[in-house]
Amino acid sequence: MDIAAARILILGYAYLEESDDPRNSPSQALFQNLVMKGASVVIHDPYVPGYQGSLEEMVSGCDALVIAVKHRSYQRINLREIYSKMRTPILVDGRGFIDAEQAVQAGFLYMGLGQGFQEQS
Numbered sequence: 001m002d003i004a005a006a007r008i009l010i011l012g013y014a015y016l017e018e019s020d021d022p023r024n025s026p027s028q029a030l031f032q033n034l035v036m037k038g039a040s041v042v043i044h045d046p047y048v049p050g051y052q053g054s055l056e057e058m059v060s061g062c063d064a065l066v067i068a069v070k071h072r073s074y075q076r077i078n079l080r081e082i083y084s085k086m087r088t089p090i091l092v093d094g095r096g097f098i099d100a101e102q103a104v105q106a107g108f109l110y111m112g113l114g115q116g117f118q119e120q121s
Helices: 026-036 055-060 071-075 077-087 100-105
Strands: 007-011 040-044 064-067 090-093 110-113 115-117
Touching: 007 026, 026 040, 040 055, 055 077, 064 100, 090 100, 100 110, 100 115
Parallel strands: 007 040, 007 064, 064 090, 090 110
Antiparallel strands: 110 115
């Protein structure tokens, strides 16, 4: 898939988990790089004003989901439900936060920090 045609949801915009402070957040650089490459980027963060809202609505039609901040609320994500709402179920876990086997069993192409790509065989 061409990244310029992709819709990507970034989970987490705060600098630290369980925080509402986005100053110096690595998510800012990720967002800017994806936009410069032509991607349509959506951001969800349960703590940062302006990025709150329904995760289920935001993920609808997305091609990739990127976990950028380790907010505890993201551990409760129903992977099967999220999978069913995405156009292309790619999960990039930049925090080593999601169990790779569970993500793959839910149908995702999974790429985790230090784990590489994993998908159903």
